[in-house]
Amino acid sequence: MFTFTLRLFSLLLISTTTSTATAQPYQATDHFLLDCGASSTTTSFSRRWSGDEHSEFLPFNSHVTSFLSTPTAQYPPPPENLYTTSRIFNTSSFTYKFPVSQGPKFLRLHFYPATYSNLKENQSFFSVSSNGYSLLTNFSASRTSCFLSQPRPKVSSFFKEFIIYVKDTQILNITFTPSPNSYAFINGIEIVSMPENLHFKAEKYKYLDQISGPVVDNYTALETIYRLNVGGGQISSKDDTGLYRSWDGDDNYIFGASFGLTWGMDSPIVYTTNTPNYTAPEIVYQTQRSMGLLSQHYNLTWALPVDSGFYYLLRLHFCNIIPQYTKKFQMVFKIFINNQTAEHEADPFFWTQGSGCPVYKDYGVYVVDPDGKGNKQDLWLALHPFYGQYLDGYLNGLEVFKLNMTGNLSSPNPERSCTTPPSRLTYPIKEKKKKTPYGVILGCVGGGLVMFSLLVLMVLCYRRRTMGKSSPRVTSKSFRSLLPSDRCHSYTLKEVKFATDEFNENCVIGNGGFGKVYKGYMEKTRNTVAIKRLNKSSSQGFHEFQTEIAMLSKLRHVHLVSLIGYCDENGEMILVYEYMAQGTLQEHVYNTNNPPLSWKTRLSICIGAAKGLHYLHTCGKRRIIHRDVKSTNILLDEKWVAKLSDFGLSKLGSKDPLKTHVSTLVKGSLGYIDPEYCKTKQLTDKSDVYSFGVVLLEVLCSRPVILRRLSDEQVSLVTWGKSCYRRGTLHEIIDPKLSGEIAPECLRKFGEVANSCLHEEGSERPSMEDVVWGLEFALQLQDIANEAVPENQ
Numbered sequence: 062m063f064t065f066t067l068r069l070f071s072l073l074l075i076s077t078t079t080s081t082a083t084a085q086p087y088q089a090t091d092h093f094l095l096d097c098g099a100s101s102t103t104t105s106f107s108r109r110w111s112g113d114e115h116s117e118f119l120p121f122n123s124h125v126t127s128f129l130s131t132p133t134a135q136y137p138p139p140p141e142n143l144y145t146t147s148r149i150f151n152t153s154s155f156t157y158k159f160p161v162s163q164g165p166k167f168l169r170l171h172f173y174p175a176t177y178s179n180l181k182e183n184q185s186f187f188s189v190s191s192n193g194y195s196l197l198t199n200f201s202a203s204r205t206s207c208f209l210s211q212p213r214p215k216v217s218s219f220f221k222e223f224i225i226y227v228k229d230t231q232i233l234n235i236t237f238t239p240s241p242n243s244y245a246f247i248n249g250i251e252i253v254s255m256p257e258n259l260h261f262k263a264e265k266y267k268y269l270d271q272i273s274g275p276v277v278d279n280y281t282a283l284e285t286i287y288r289l290n291v292g293g294g295q296i297s298s299k300d301d302t303g304l305y306r307s308w309d310g311d312d313n314y315i316f317g318a319s320f321g322l323t324w325g326m327d328s329p330i331v332y333t334t335n336t337p338n339y340t341a342p343e344i345v346y347q348t349q350r351s352m353g354l355l356s357q358h359y360n361l362t363w364a365l366p367v368d369s370g371f372y373y374l375l376r377l378h379f380c381n382i383i384p385q386y387t388k389k390f391q392m393v394f395k396i397f398i399n400n401q402t403a404e405h406e407a408d409p410f411f412w413t414q415g416s417g418c419p420v421y422k423d424y425g426v427y428v429v430d431p432d433g434k435g436n437k438q439d440l441w442l443a444l445h446p447f448y449g450q451y452l453d454g455y456l457n458g459l460e461v462f463k464l465n466m467t468g469n470l471s472s473p474n475p476e477r478s479c480t481t482p483p484s485r486l487t488y489p490i491k492e493k494k495k496k497t498p499y500g501v502i503l504g505c506v507g508g509g510l511v512m513f514s515l516l517v518l519m520v521l522c523y524r525r526r527t528m529g530k531s532s533p534r535v536t537s538k539s540f541r542s543l544l545p546s547d548r549c550h551s552y553t554l555k556e557v558k559f560a561t562d563e564f565n566e567n568c569v570i571g572n573g574g575f576g577k578v579y580k581g582y583m584e585k586t587r588n589t590v591a592i593k594r595l596n597k598s599s600s601q602g603f604h605e606f607q608t609e610i611a612m613l614s615k616l617r618h619v620h621l622v623s624l625i626g627y628c629d630e631n632g633e634m635i636l637v638y639e640y641m642a643q644g645t646l647q648e649h650v651y652n653t654n655n656p657p658l659s660w661k662t663r664l665s666i667c668i669g670a671a672k673g674l675h676y677l678h679t680c681g682k683r684r685i686i687h688r689d690v691k692s693t694n695i696l697l698d699e700k701w702v703a704k705l706s707d708f709g710l711s712k713l714g715s716k717d718p719l720k721t722h723v724s725t726l727v728k729g730s731l732g733y734i735d736p737e738y739c740k741t742k743q744l745t746d747k748s749d750v751y752s753f754g755v756v757l758l759e760v761l762c763s764r765p766v767i768l769r770r771l772s773d774e775q776v777s778l779v780t781w782g783k784s785c786y787r788r789g790t791l792h793e794i795i796d797p798k799l800s801g802e803i804a805p806e807c808l809r810k811f812g813e814v815a816n817s818c819l820h821e822e823g824s825e826r827p828s829m830e831d832v833v834w835g836l837e838f839a840l841q842l843q844d845i846a847n848e849a850v851p852e853n854q
C-alpha cells in the first residue's frame with residue numbers, strides 16, 4: 062500500500078515534469094533567510110537576509126538567554142555580512158519555528174566560529190534538532206572548521222546542510238541546546254524548498270554489499286556531506302539552479318597521483334525529463350574529469366572522509382562533452398564504491414538512449430563502523446576503463462548524502478583539535494644552481510605561448526563539433542568560470558610577491574628571454590611552485606594571456622608538467638607551474654654529482670616520458686608533435702615521476718587524419734633531430750619517436766649525444782649505439798655504474814626498442830604506444846630476472 066501510493070505519486074510527478082519542468086526554473090515555495098543576531102536586513106551571498114531580532118520565528122520564551130554578538134577583531138574578517146553577528150544561547154534550549162509548506166526542505170545552518178562576547182569558540186558545544194531528528198550532538202563548530210581546513214585552505218566559516226521532509230504539520234522547528242557549561246551559537250539559518258522528487262523517490266536506491274538498505278522516503282532526513290563539481294571549480298549558491306546549493310571542486314579528494322584530465326566546454330546543456338534543469342547547473346555538466354586514453358592500468362580514485370556507521374547515498378552526474386564519443390558501447394567503464402562494483406558496465410550513452418545528455422545515478426552504501434566510535438573513514442569512489450573503442454571513463458558531478466539512523470544524523474566531533482595554522486614554511490633557498498630545470502620551465506612557458514595557438518584551434522574544432530552549429534562567442538569571463546579554479550588558480554599579486562619574497566633575487570632559479578623563473582612557496586595551498594614572470598614589455602595582450610591559461614590548463618596528464626595558476630593583476634603576466642624537485646633527467650644521468658639512478662628507476666622514467674609523448678600524439682583530433690624531445694626536457698618530480706615539458710617547438714599535426722606530416726622549417730636540438738625530417742622538411746610524430754630513441758640511449762649509456770673528444774666512430778651516440786646493437790655489443794657501452802644491474806633479456810628488449818625508434822625511415826619506427834608497451838615489457842623482464850636471482854648474487 063505504502064509503496065504503491067508513493068509510486069503513483071511519483072508517476073504523477075513525472076508526468077507533470079514532462080510538461081512543465083523543462084519550461085520553468087525552479088521557484089522555491091519557501092525561502093527563508095535569517096541573519097541571526099542582526100536587527101535589520103543584510104546582504105550576504107548576493108541575497109537579502111532578514112535580521113532575527115523581533116522576528117516572528119523566535120517565539121517569546123522568558124527563560125532563555127540569547128544575545129547578539131559581533132565577533133572580535135583577532136579573527137580573519139568575516140567573508141560575508143552574515144557572519145558579523147550571531148545569536149548565542151548560554152542556558153537552556155531555544156527553538157526557532159518556521160511556518161512552511163509540506164514537502165522536502167533544505168535547511169542550512171551557517172557558522173562562523175569566533176570569540177563572541179568573550180566566549181571562546183573552542184568552549185562552544187551544543188546540539189541541534191529539527192522536527193524530531195537529531196542533527197548535531199555536542200557539536201563544536203571550531204573543531205569542524207579545523208577539520209574542513211585540513212585538505213583545503215583555511216576555512217573560517219561553513220554551513221551544514223540538511224534535507225528534511227516537512228509533514229502536514231507545516232512547521233519546521235530548529236532547537237539549539239547548549240551542552241553543560243557551554244553555549245550554542247548560530248550565525249544564519251536558511252530554509253529553501255526543493256523539488257519533491259529530487260531525492261525522495263519511489264524506487265529503492267541501489268545498495269551495494271547489502272541486499273537492501275533504507276528507503277529514502279518522507280521519514281528520512283539527509284545531510285549533505287559533499288557536493289562536487291568534478292573537474293571544475295567552485296560554484297557559489299547564487300549560480301545554482303534556484304536551490305542555492307554550493308558546489309566545490311574535487312581536486313582535494315583525488316587519491317593517488319593520477320588526476321586524469323579535466324575538460325570543459327560552454328555550449329548549452331540539453332536537459333531531459335529524467336534530468337530536469339534544476340538537477341545541477343549547466344557548469345557541472347559542462348566540466349568533467351576523465352581518465353584519458355592511457356588508463357588501462359589505473360583507477361581514477363576519489364577518497365572522501367565520512368563518518369562511520371551510517372548509510373550514504375552517492376549521486377553521480379554524467380554528461381558527455383568529449384566530441385569523439387558519440388554512441389553507445391564506445392566507451393564503457395566500471396564504477397567502484399568502497400572497492401565494490403557499483404556498476405559493471407557504465408555507459409552514459411546507453412543510459413541516455415544514445416543522446417549523451419546529462420544523467421545521474423544514485424547508489425547507496427553502508428560505511429561500517431569497526432570500533433563503534435563513529436570516527437571518520439574514507440569513502441572510496443573509483444572509475445576503471447572496461448571496454449569499447451576508447452578506454453576511458455568520466456564523471457561530471459558527485460553528491461554524497463548521509464542518511465539518518467533511527468532519527469539521528471549526528472557523529473562525534475572530528476578528533477583532531479585545531480593546531481595553529483602552520484605559518485609560512487621555510488624552505489632552503491638553494492644557491493644558484495648551474496644546470497637546472499628552469500631553462501626547461503622557461504621553455505615550457507615560452508612554449509606555452511606557441512602551444513596556446515595550437516590549442517585554440519583544437520578547442521575551437523572541438524566546440525564546433527559539440528555544438529553542431531557555429532561555435533559560441535567565448536568571453537574571458539566564461540573561460541574563467543570554466544577554469545578548474547583549484548587546479549588552475551588565479552593568484553593575487555600579493556600572494557605571488559609573498560611566495561617569492563617580493564621577487565627576491567635569491568629565489569631566482571632561472572632566467573630567459575621571457576623573464577625570470579622563481580622558486581616560490583604558496584602559503585594558501587602550501588606547496589612549492591615554479592613562478593614564471595613574463596617581462597611587462599612582452600607584447601602579448603591581456604586577453605590572449607587569459608585565453609592561453611584557459612587552454613593550457615586543459616592539457617593535463619600525469620606525465621606532462623602542469624600549469625597550476627596564473628596572476629594577471631596589475632598588468633603582470635605570471636604563470637605558476639608545479640615545481641619539479643628533482644630537475645631534469647639529464648642532471649641525473651651524466652655530467653653530474655648526483656648519485657646514479659638505478660636501472661629500474663631509469664626504466665620507469667622512460668616509460669613515463671613515453672606515455673606523456675603518446676598522450677600528446679593521440680589526445681586530440683589532431684596530434685601534437687613535441688619536436689624537442691631530449692633529456693633536458695624530461696623533468697622529474699620528487700617521486701621521480703617523469704614529466705614532459707617545453708612545448709616551445711610543438712606543432713599541431715595535419716587536420717587531415719590521412720596526411721601524417723606537416724611541412725615546416727627544421728627545428729629541434731642538435732643530435733636529437735630526425736634525419737628524415739631534416740631531409741624532407743616533413744614533420745611527423747615519428748620524428749618525436751626518433752628523438753625519444755636518442756634519449757633511451759642517453760639513459761642507457763650515460764653520455765651526451767655528441768661528444769667530440771671521442772674517436773670519429775664514437776662521437777655520435779646514435780651512430781655508435783646503433784652499430785654496437787648490430788654487432789651485439791651493446792652491453793659493452795652501457796653506463797659502468799649499471800653493470801650487473803641490467804638483466805640480459807631486459808637489455809635485449811630495451812636495445813631493440815631504442816634501435817627501432819632510431820630507424821632511418823620514419824614509417825619503420827614504432828608508434829609511441831608500441832614504445833610504451835616495449836619498455837613495460839622490458840621492465841617486466843627485469844622484474845622476472847630479479848625475482849629469479851637473489852639480491853646478493
Ligand SMILES: *[C@@H]1O[C@H](CO)[C@@H](O)[C@H](O)[C@H]1NC(C)=O
Pocket residue numbers: 082083084085086087301302303338339
Ligand atoms: C530551466 O529551463 C527553462 C527553460 O526551458 C529556463 O527558463 C529556466 O531558467 C531554466 N532553469 C534553470 C535553473 O536554469
Ligand SMILES: *[C@@H]1O[C@H](CO)[C@@H](O)[C@H](O)[C@H]1NC(C)=O
Pocket residue numbers: 126128151152
Ligand atoms: C548567559 O549570558 C548572560 C549575558 O551575558 C549572562 O548574564 C549570564 O550569566 C550567562 N549565563 C550563564 C549560565 O553563563
Ligand SMILES: *[C@@H]1O[C@H](CO)[C@@H](O)[C@H](O)[C@H]1NC(C)=O
Pocket residue numbers: 181183184
Ligand atoms: C581553547 O583555546 C585556548 C587558547 O586559545 C586554550 O587555552 C584552551 O585550553 C582551549 N580550551 C579548550 C576547551 O580546548
Ligand SMILES: *[C@@H]1O[C@H](CO)[C@@H](O)[C@H](O)[C@H]1NC(C)=O
Pocket residue numbers: 156191192193230232234236
Ligand atoms: C518540533 O516539531 C516536531 C515535529 O513536528 C514536534 O514533535 C516537536 O514537538 C516540535 N518541537 C517544538 C519545541 O516545537
Ligand SMILES: *[C@@H]1O[C@H](CO)[C@@H](O)[C@H](O)[C@H]1NC(C)=O
Pocket residue numbers: 186199240241474
Ligand atoms: C562534548 O565534547 C567535548 C569534547 O570532545 C567533551 O569534552 C565533552 O565531555 C562532551 N560533552 C558531552 C555532554 O558529551
Ligand SMILES: *[C@@H]1O[C@H](CO)[C@@H](O)[C@H](O)[C@H]1NC(C)=O
Pocket residue numbers: 063064066067163164227228229278279
Ligand atoms: C509520506 O509517505 C506516505 C507513504 O507513501 C504517504 O502516505 C504520506 O502521505 C506521505 N506524507 C507526506 C507528508 O507526503
Ligand SMILES: *[C@@H]1O[C@H](CO)[C@@H](O)[C@H](O)[C@H]1NC(C)=O
Pocket residue numbers: 399400441
Ligand atoms: C579500498 O582500497 C584502498 C586502496 O585502493 C584501501 O586503502 C582501502 O582501505 C579500501 N577500502 C575499503 C573500504 O576496503
Ligand SMILES: *[C@@H]1O[C@H](CO)[C@@H](O)[C@H](O)[C@H]1NC(C)=O
Pocket residue numbers: 357358359360397399400401443445
Ligand atoms: C581498481 O579498484 C578495484 C576496486 O577497488 C580493484 O579491484 C582493482 O584492482 C583496482 N585496479 C587498479 C588498477 O588499481
Ligand SMILES: *[C@@H]1O[C@H](CO)[C@@H](O)[C@H](O)[C@H]1NC(C)=O
Pocket residue numbers: 275280281282372464465466467468469
Ligand atoms: C530515520 O529516521 C526515521 C524517523 O525517526 C526512521 O523511521 C528511520 O528508520 C530512520 N532511518 C534509519 C536508516 O534508521
Ligand SMILES: *[C@@H]1O[C@H](CO)[C@@H](O)[C@H](O)[C@H]1NC(C)=O
Pocket residue numbers: 195198435469470471472473
Ligand atoms: C545521536 O548520535 C550521537 C552520536 O552517536 C549520540 O551521542 C546521541 O546521543 C544520539 N542522539 C540521540 C537523540 O539518539
